[in-house]
Amino acid sequence: MKSLNSSDKRTLLFVIVISLLAPFLLNPFPTGSGMAQFNAGYPDLMQRFAYFGILAIGFNILFGLTGYLSFGHAAFLGVGSYATVWMFKLLSYNIVPGIILAVIMAGLFSLLIGFISLRRSGIYFSILTLAFAQMSFALAYSVLTPLTNGETGLQVYNDDPQILMGENAITSPHLFGLKMQDTFTLDLGPWAFQFNVGYYVCALFLILAFYLSVRIFRSPFGLMLRAIKTNQTRLNYTGINSRPYTLAAFVISGMYAGLAGGLMASMDPLAGAERMQWTASGEIVLMTILGGAGTLIGPVLGAGFIKYFENIFSKINETVLHGWFAWMPDGLEDAVVWVLHLFTGKGWHLTLGLLFMLIVIFLPGGLMEGADRITDWWKRKRGKDVSDTSKTPAE
Amino acid sequence: MSNFTRRGLLKSGAVLGAGMAMPTILTAASHAGYTNAPTGSSVTLGFNVPQSGPYAGEGADELRAYQLAVEHLNGGGDGGMMNTFSSKELKGNGILGKKVEFVTGDTQTKSDAARASAKSMIEKDGAVMITGGSSSGVAIAVQGLCQEAGVIFMAGLTHSNDTTGKDKKANGFRHFFNGYMSAAALAPVLEARYGKDRTAYHLTADYTWGWTQQESIQAATEAKGWQTAANVLTPLATQDFSSYVAPVLNSGADVLVLNHYGGNMINSLTSAVQFGLRDKMVNGKQFEIVVPLYSRLMASGAGENVKGIFGSTNWHWSLTDEGSKAFVKSFGEKYGFPPSQAAHTVYCQTMLYADAAERAGTFNPCGIAEALEGFKFSGLGNGDVEYRAEDHQCFKDVLVVKGKENPTSEFDLLEVVEITPRAQVEYAVDHPMFAGGDLGKCNPGA
Numbered sequence: 001m002k003s004l005n006s007s008d009k010r011t012l013l014f015v016i017v018i019s020l021l022a023p024f025l026l027n028p029f030p031t032g033s034g035m036a037q038f039n040a041g042y043p044d045l046m047q048r049f050a051y052f053g054i055l056a057i058g059f060n061i062l063f064g065l066t067g068y069l070s071f072g073h074a075a076f077l078g079v080g081s082y083a084t085v086w087m088f089k090l091l092s093y094n095i096v097p098g099i100i101l102a103v104i105m106a107g108l109f110s111l112l113i114g115f116i117s118l119r120r121s122g123i124y125f126s127i128l129t130l131a132f133a134q135m136s137f138a139l140a141y142s143v144l145t146p147l148t149n150g151e152t153g154l155q156v157y158n159d160d161p162q163i164l165m166g167e168n169a170i171t172s173p174h175l176f177g178l179k180m181q182d183t184f185t186l187d188l189g190p191w192a193f194q195f196n197v198g199y200y201v202c203a204l205f206l207i208l209a210f211y212l213s214v215r216i217f218r219s220p221f222g223l224m225l226r227a228i229k230t231n232q233t234r235l236n237y238t239g240i241n242s243r244p245y246t247l248a249a250f251v252i253s254g255m256y257a258g259l260a261g262g263l264m265a266s267m268d269p270l271a272g273a274e275r276m277q278w279t280a281s282g283e284i285v286l287m288t289i290l291g292g293a294g295t296l297i298g299p300v301l302g303a304g305f306i307k308y309f310e311n312i313f314s315k316i317n318e319t320v321l322h323g324w325f326a327w328m329p330d331g332l333e334d335a336v337v338w339v340l341h342l343f344t345g346k347g348w349h350l351t352l353g354l355l356f357m358l359i360v361i362f363l364p365g366g367l368m369e370g371a372d373r374i375t376d377w378w379k380r381k382r383g384k385d386v387s388d389t390s391k392t393p394a395e
Numbered sequence: 396m397s398n399f400t401r402r403g404l405l406k407s408g409a410v411l412g413a414g415m416a417m418p419t420i421l422t423a424a425s426h427a428g429y430t431n432a433p434t435g436s437s438v439t440l441g442f443n444v445p446q447s448g449p450y451a452g453e454g455a456d457e458l459r460a461y462q463l464a465v466e467h468l469n470g471g472g473d474g475g476m477m478n479t480f481s482s483k484e485l486k487g488n489g490i491l492g493k494k495v496e497f498v499t500g501d502t503q504t505k506s507d508a509a510r511a512s513a514k515s516m517i518e519k520d521g522a523v524m525i526t527g528g529s530s531s532g533v534a535i536a537v538q539g540l541c542q543e544a545g546v547i548f549m550a551g552l553t554h555s556n557d558t559t560g561k562d563k564k565a566n567g568f569r570h571f572f573n574g575y576m577s578a579a580a581l582a583p584v585l586e587a588r589y590g591k592d593r594t595a596y597h598l599t600a601d602y603t604w605g606w607t608q609q610e611s612i613q614a615a616t617e618a619k620g621w622q623t624a625a626n627v628l629t630p631l632a633t634q635d636f637s638s639y640v641a642p643v644l645n646s647g648a649d650v651l652v653l654n655h656y657g658g659n660m661i662n663s664l665t666s667a668v669q670f671g672l673r674d675k676m677v678n679g680k681q682f683e684i685v686v687p688l689y690s691r692l693m694a695s696g697a698g699e700n701v702k703g704i705f706g707s708t709n710w711h712w713s714l715t716d717e718g719s720k721a722f723v724k725s726f727g728e729k730y731g732f733p734p735s736q737a738a739h740t741v742y743c744q745t746m747l748y749a750d751a752a753e754r755a756g757t758f759n760p761c762g763i764a765e766a767l768e769g770f771k772f773s774g775l776g777n778g779d780v781e782y783r784a785e786d787h788q789c790f791k792d793v794l795v796v797k798g799k800e801n802p803t804s805e806f807d808l809l810e811v812v813e814i815t816p817r818a819q820v821e822y823a824v825d826h827p828m829f830a831g832g833d834l835g836k837c838n839p840g841a
Contacts, residue, residue, distance in 0.1 A: 310511075
C-alpha cells in the first residue's frame with residue numbers, strides 16, 4: 001500500500017481539525033443575537049453532520065470510484081439502525097455491541113443485494129438497488145413489524161430484557177459510562193459553545209472512516225475501481241474479472257452506511273422505517289453529487305450542506321421573517337415576507353432544489369469544483385503557476 | 396510541507412488545550428436544576444407540527460391555534476378561552492411574567508424528522524416545552540425524546556391508546572381523547588341505530604393508532620353482540636384502497652369500519668362509496684360505514700361521501716358552551732373560518748401548560764407535572780375535565796357525530812348526535828388495553 005502524499009495528509013489534517021473544532025466553527029454568532037438563527041453548533045445537528053458524512057464517504061467509495069450509482073443505500077442505513085436498537089433492547093445501552101452488529105448486518109445485507117444487483121450495470125443496477133431498498137422499506141413497514149415495530153419505530157421499553165444491565169445502570173446510550181447526551185457548555189462572553197460526548201464519538205468515527213477512505217482511494221484496489229469506472233468493457237477484455245472488485249466496493253460502502261445507521265441509533269435510540277425510503281436514498285446521492293463525487297472531502301461537505309438546510313432553513317418561519325423586516329413600511333414588509341416565506345420554513349426544499357440546480361449547471365464537479373476554482377483564481381491573482389496536478393478527481 | 400504540518404498541529408493543539416481546560420473553569424455557572432431554564436425576560440415554547448405529509452392540513456390548523464394561544468398569553472387579542480377557563484392564574488402578561496416566544500418545526504409526519512426538529516428546539520432554541528404531533532407514531536417518538544431530554548411534552552392530536560398506555564411517559568401529557576373512549580362512546584349509538592345483530596369488517600391503518608383503535612372498537616362492539624368478520628391492515632402510505640374494499644362484500648359483513656385518518660380516510664371512504672357499498676343490502680340489512688375518528692378537515696376532504704356516517708370527535712366548533720364560543724369567535728376573527736378539533740386541543744394544551752407553570756411558580760418539568768396531575772378544570776370547551784395523575788390522560792365528554800345531510804356552509808359538515816358523558820368512557824389505569832406501560836419518574840434534565 002502506498003503511503004499518503006502530502007496533499008492527502010493535508011486533507012486528513014483539515015478533516016481532523018474541522019471535526020474537533022466544530023463546536024466553535026459552527027457557532028460563529030453570539031447566542032441571543034439575531035444571527036443566532038444561523039448557528040449550527042448544537043449537538044443534534046453536529047452529530048448529523050458526522051454520521052451523514054460517514055454515509056456519504058461510504059457512498060462515494062462506490063459511486064465516486066466505480067461509477068455504480070446505487071439508489072438503495074438508505075436500506076443499509078436502516079438495517080444498521082435496527083441492529084443497534086435491538087442490541088440496546090437485548091443487551092444494554094452500551095453502544096459498542098450495537099455498532100459492531102450494525103456494521104456486520106449491513107455488510108451481510110449488502111453482500112446479498114450486491115451479489116444480485118451487480119449482475120447488471122448502469123441504469124439497470126440503479127433500478128435493482130432501488131427496488132431492493134423499497135422492498136426493505138415496505139417489509140419493515142408491514143410484514144416485519146415484530147422486528148421493526150412498523151410505523152411507530154423500534155424503541156427501547158422498560159420491560160425489555162437488557163440482560164447486561166445491572167441495577168442502577170445508565171438508561172440512555174453510552175460508551176462505557178460516557179453518556180452520549182452529556183453536553184458540556186462553555187460560556188465565553190455572549191457565546192455558548194456546546195461540547196457533546198455523542199458528537200465527539202461520531203467525529204472520531206468520521207475521522208477513522210475518512211482515513212480509511214483515503215487509503216482505499218490511494219490503494220491498488222482503488223485504482224482498479226477507477227479502471228472500472230473508466231471503461232469496464234475494456235477491463236473485462238484484458239482478462240480481469242471486475243465483479244469481485246465492484247462487489248467488494250459495494251459491501252464496503254454498505255458497511256459504511258451500516259456504521260452511520262448504528263451511530264444514528266446510538267445518538268437517538270429510535271429506528272423508524274422512513275429512513276429506508278427511496279427519498280432517503282436519493283438524499284445520499286444528492287449529498288455526494290452536491291459535494292463533488294469522486295473527491296475525498298466533497299461528500300462530507302455535501303452532507304453538511306443538505307443537513308444544514310434541512311435543519312436551519314426549515315425553521316425560519318413567517319414570524320421570524322416578520323421580525324427581520326419589521327423596519328420596512330407595512331405593505332412592503334408583507335410583500336417581502338410573502339416572497340421569502342416560499343423559500344424558507346416549509347419551503348426549504350425549494351431553496352435547496354434551486355441551489356442544487358445552480359451547482360449542477362455551473363459547477364458540475366460540485367462544491368469541490370467551486371473550492372478549486374476559488375483557489376486557482378486566488379493563485380492566479382498572486383501570479384503563481386496554476387498547473388497544479390495534485391487534484392485529481394476520479395473522472 | 397513538514398513545516399506547515401508542525402505549525403498546524405501546534406496551533407490546533409493549543410486551541411484544543413484551551414478548549415479542554417476552559418469548561419472546567421466556566422461550567423455550572425448557569426445551572427438552574429432543569430433543562431433550558433429561561434434566564435431572560437422571555438420563555439420559548441416549541442411547536443412541532445406536520446407541515447408536509449398526509450396530516451399537513453391538521454398541522455397547519457394546529458399552528459394557527461398555537462399562534463393564537465401565544466397572542467392571548469401575551470395579552471393580545473380578546474383573550475379567547477383564557478376568560479372562560481376555570482383557573483384564573485393567567486393574566487395576559489406571558490407566563491410567570493416572561494413574554495412567550497415560540498419556534499416552529501416540521502415533523503413531516505415522520506418519527507425521525509420529528510425527533511430531529513424537537514431536538515434542535517431543545518438544544519438550539521432553548522425550548523422549555525415541546526408540543527404538537529398529528530400522528531400517534533410521531534407523538535410517541537417525540538414524547539420519548541422529551542422524557543430523555545427533560546422537558547415537558549404536551550401532546551397534540553394523538554388518538555392511540557398507547558400514548559398514555561404502554562408508551563406513557565412522566566413528562567408527557569395528553570388532552571385529546573383516545574381509541575378506547577371513541578369505542579366506548581360509539582358502541583351504544585351504533586347499537587341503537589344498527590341493531591345488535593351485525594358483522595363488522597375493519598380496514599385499519601397499520602401503526603400504533605390503527606391497531607389500538609381497531610382493538611377498542613372490536614371489543615366494544617362485540618360486547619354489544621356484534622361479530623367481526625375480518626381486520627385488514629393497510630400501510631399508512633396507501634393511496635388506492637380499491638383492492639382493500641373489493642373483498643368486503645363477499646365477506647358476509649354488513650358494516651365497514653374505517654380505522655383511517657386524514658388523507659387515508661378520505662381515499663378509503665371515497666373508494667368504498669364508489670363501490671356502491673352504501674346502497675347494498677346484506678343479510679337483509681342496509682350496509683353501513685363507520686369512521687370512528689372524525690374531523691371537520693377530513694369531512695370536507697371527503698365531501699358528499701360523509702353524509703350520514705357516524706364517528707366521534709374530541710370537540711366541534713358548533714358547541715354552544717361559553718368556552719367554545721369564545722374560542723370560535725377569536726379564531727374566526729383572526730383567520731376567517733372556524734377551528735378544527737386539532738386546533739382546539741393544541742390551544743387547550745398551551746393554556747394548560749401556561750396555567751400549570753403559573754400555579755407551580757416554575758418552569759421546572761417536575762413542578763409542572765405535579766401541577767397538572769389530578770388537575771380539574773372546566774371552561775375549555777369540553778365541560779368538566781380532569782388530568783388523571785396515574786397516566787396523564789385527560790378525561791372528558793366525547794362527542795358522537797354524524798356527517799350532516801344538508802350542510803348550510805362549507806364548514807358545517809358534522810352534526811353532534813350525542814354528547815357521551817365522561818363516566819361512560821372512563822377506564823381503569825390497569826385496563827388490559829393500556830397495560831404494560833410505565834410512567835417512570837419526571838425528568839427535569841440537566
